[in-house]
Amino acid sequence: MVADPFDASAGVPYEALAELRTVCPISRTPSGAFFLARHDDVLAATKKVEVFQASFRAAGVVVPAEEQLISEIPEPRHGKIRRIINSAIAQHRISRIEPFIRTLCHELLDGIVARGGGDLVADYVTPIPATVIAHLLGVNPGDHARFARWSDLVVQSTYATKNRREDGVDGEGLAGVAPDFTGYLDAMIAERKASADPPDDFVTRLINTEVDGERLTDLEMRTQLAFLLMSGNETTRHLIANLLETVCTDADLFARVQAERDLAPTLVEESLRHDPPIHVLMRDCLADITIDGVTIPAGVKVGFGLASANRDERTYQNPDEFRLDRPSAKDHLAFGGGPHVCPGASLARLEARLALEMFIDRVSQVRVETGYRREPVAVFWANGPQRLPVNLTAVHPNPSRG
Numbered sequence: 001m002v003a004d005p006f007d008a009s010a011g012v013p014y015e016a017l018a019e020l021r022t023v024c025p026i027s028r029t030p031s032g033a034f035f036l037a038r039h040d041d042v043l044a045a046t047k048k049v050e051v052f053q054a055s056f057r058a059a060g061v062v063v064p065a066e067e068q069l070i071s072e073i074p075e076p077r078h079g080k081i082r083r084i085i086n087s088a089i090a091q092h093r094i095s096r097i098e099p100f101i102r103t104l105c106h107e108l109l110d111g112i113v114a115r116g117g118g119d120l121v122a123d124y125v126t127p128i129p130a131t132v133i134a135h136l137l138g139v140n141p142g143d144h145a146r147f148a149r150w151s152d153l154v155v156q157s158t159y160a161t162k163n164r165r166e167d168g169v170d171g172e173g174l175a176g177v178a179p180d181f182t183g184y185l186d187a188m189i190a191e192r193k194a195s196a197d198p199p200d201d202f203v204t205r206l207i208n209t210e211v212d213g214e215r216l217t218d219l220e221m222r223t224q225l226a227f228l229l230m231s232g233n234e235t236t237r238h239l240i241a242n243l244l245e246t247v248c249t250d251a252d253l254f255a256r257v258q259a260e261r262d263l264a265p266t267l268v269e270e271s272l273r274h275d276p277p278i279h280v281l282m283r284d285c286l287a288d289i290t291i292d293g294v295t296i297p298a299g300v301k302v303g304f305g306l307a308s309a310n311r312d313e314r315t316y317q318n319p320d321e322f323r324l325d326r327p328s329a330k331d332h333l334a335f336g337g338g339p340h341v342c343p344g345a346s347l348a349r350l351e352a353r354l355a356l357e358m359f360i361d362r363v364s365q366v367r368v369e370t371g372y373r374r375e376p377v378a379v380f381w382a383n384g385p386q387r388l389p390v391n392l393t394a395v396h397p398n399p400s401r402g
Contacts, residue, residue, distance in 0.1 A: 003016035004016075004029055004030050004031075005017055005020060005027070005029060005035045005037065005280070005303065005305060005308070006029060006031065006033070006035070006280060006303060006380060008279060008280075008376060008380060008381075008383065009376065009380075010376070011374065011376050012275075012279045012307045012383055014307070014311065014320070017037055017305060017307065017308035017311070018308075018311070018313075020035070020037040020305075020308065021037045021038050021308060021312060021313070021314075024037075025037045025038045025041060025292065026041065026291055026292055026294040026296075029303070031301070032300065032301070033282075033300060033301035033302060033303055034285075034294075034296050034300060034301070034302045034303070035280075035302070035303045035305055036291070036302065036303065036304055036305055036309075037305045037308040037309070037312075038308070038309065038312055038314065039309040039310070039312035039314065039315040039333065040312075040314070040315070041291055041292065041309075042304045042305060042306065042308075042309040042333055042337070043309070043333060043337050043338075044291075045283075045291070045302070045304055046281075046304065046333070046336050046337035046338035046340065046341070047337065047338035047339070048289070048338075049075055049078075049338060049339055049340055050075065050286070050287075051285065051286055051287050051289050052283035052284070052285060052286070052302060052304075053072065053074060053283060053284045053286055054069075054071035054072055054281070054282070054283055054284075054340065055071075055072050055282060055283065055284045055301075066217055066219040066220050066223065067174060067219065067223050068223065069223060069224070069226075069227040070082060070085055070224055070227050071227070071340070077211065077212065078340070079339070080211045080212065081211055081216075081224065082340075082343060084205070084206060084209050084211070084224075085224060085227075085228060085343055086343055094346055094347050094350055097132065097135065097136065098350065098354065100132070100135060101128070101132055101350070101351060101354045101355075102354055102358060104127075104128060104131055104132070105124075105128065105354060105355055105358035105359075106358060106362070108123065108124050108127055108128070109124065109358060109359065109362045109363075111123065112124060112392070113362055113363065113392065113394035114394075116391060116392060116393070116394075117369075117389070117390050117391040117392050118389070118390070119387050119388060119389050119390075120241070120244055120248070120388040120389075120390055121237075121241050121384075121385060121386065121387050121388045122387070124244075124355070124359075125237055125240045125241045125244065125355070125388070126148050126237055127144050127145070127148070128236075128237075128240060128351055128355055129232055129233045129236035129237050129240070129348075129351055130144040130145070130147045130148040130151065130229075130232075130233045130237075131144035132232070132347070132351055133147075133228060133229055133232030133233060133347075134147055134229070136202065136232075136347075137201065137202045137203060137225065137228060137229065138188070138199055138201030138202060138203055138204075139188070139229075143184075146180075146184075147229055147233060148233055148237075150178050150180070150181040150229075151229060151230045151233040151234055152234075153177060153178050153181075154174065154177060154178050154181065154226065154230055155230055155234050155379055155382075174222075174223070174226060181226065182222060182226070185222045185225045185226060186218065186222055188203050188225070189203060189207065189218055189221055189222065189225075190218075192204050192207055193207060202228075203221075203225065206221050206224070206225070207221065228344075231342075231344060232344055232347070234379070234382065235277045235278055235342075235344075235348065235382070236277070236344070236347070236348045236351055236352070237277075237384065238277035238278075238377065238382055238383055238384025239268075239271070239272065239277040239348055239351075239352050239384075240351065240352050240355045240356075241384045241385050241388060242271055242275040242277065242383070242384055242385070243267065243268060243271040243352055243355070243356055244355070244356070244359065244388060245368075245374070245385055245388055246267075246271055246274075246275070246322065247267070247356070247359075247366075248366050248367070248368050248388065248390055249368055249372075250322075251367070253267075253322075254360075254366060257356070257360055258360055258364075261357065261360065263324055264353050264356050264357050264360075265329075265349075265353055266324050266329050267324060267356065268349055268352045268353050268356065269329035269330050269332065269349075270322060270323060270324055270326065270329060271322075271352075272310075272332055272334035272335075273310045273316070273326075273329075273331075273332035273334060274310070274311075274322050275307075275383060276306045276307050276310055276332070276333075276334035276383060277334065277382065277383055277384055278306060278334070278381055278382060278383065279305070279306055279307035279381065279382070279383040280303045280304065280305055280306060280307070280381050281303070281304040281306060281336055281381075282301060282302075282303055282304075282381065283301070283302045283303075283304060284299075284300075284301065284302075285297065285298055285299065285300050285301070285302050286298060304336070306333050306334060306336070307383065309333045310332050310333055310334060315331075335348075361395065362394060362395055363392045363393065363394060363395060364393050364394065364395045365392060365393040366390050366391070366392040366393075367390065367391055367392075368388065368389065368390050369389040369390065369391060372388075372389060375387060
């Protein structure tokens, strides 16, 4: 019997996934959910949005429509709200924040290079996406540590309608799990509604945009703001951490990227393929469907194996190798696929590339601490290291910031 493909407690089970792709590409897991292991099956399934609806909640858990995250809202309403969300992270807006990200990375690296090392996940990686998404949404960037903490709290609570708050009290829904978080978001909405001249930011646009002839309620706005702050933080953090772990544990690769700076975007894409920050997407099956002769009944959970698909031998040559010479670097499913592909993909790529480039600019040599072993993050669907302790030597003199 093959291992549970959802069990990533010791890291993504790549050997088990390879076996599944060969002997049972569409399997029934011990939890009763189905799992798609092959690239072509996963890609095809991402395009069937009328059959597979995103949900990381436990089977049978139903939340009010106003508290559905954008990933859970069915079409056609999904597409309409998605267009609003896309306005916050549109390409023209993303390009304007590159100087902000560069300055942020330099500021975070100042202390690390002065000390000669540290935990890159805590000291460098974690603040970047939380600060950037807060900046885009019009939130005080100084609150990035709070948003990172709130994001972790809510992400780890998505499998239930009740969960335990930081203070040990059981809470109901998002407000019950993270009352400080929802209070902060509610205050942002209220301040802009009360202002005669609100700032031209995403929250204001969310207030003034109509969907199906109606404006979103305050609760709907709060829910989608929470989604953006969580999704803009969690997965990008793991992307950057995986990327830096790769270059910090491979001296030859580190030296090559130092010598060939234009390789940075390709390295980001190969990291996404080789070590996707989300190794499995969970979906609710809304109607019976047959895939490769296997019938998946309505009402069950289905896992789209992104990590498995990204290492499918039928699609990639030598898929377990980390290579920078693949013919189509972006040909992977790290951000999903189909019409519901991750709306923040461009922003995540930009943050990862700049985090790598700034690190290379400031560091001449780096090595992980002796005895380092990767400790996977606690969220079952996520793929990234909890810590990345390194010792490093700084580049002198410091490059100019821009």
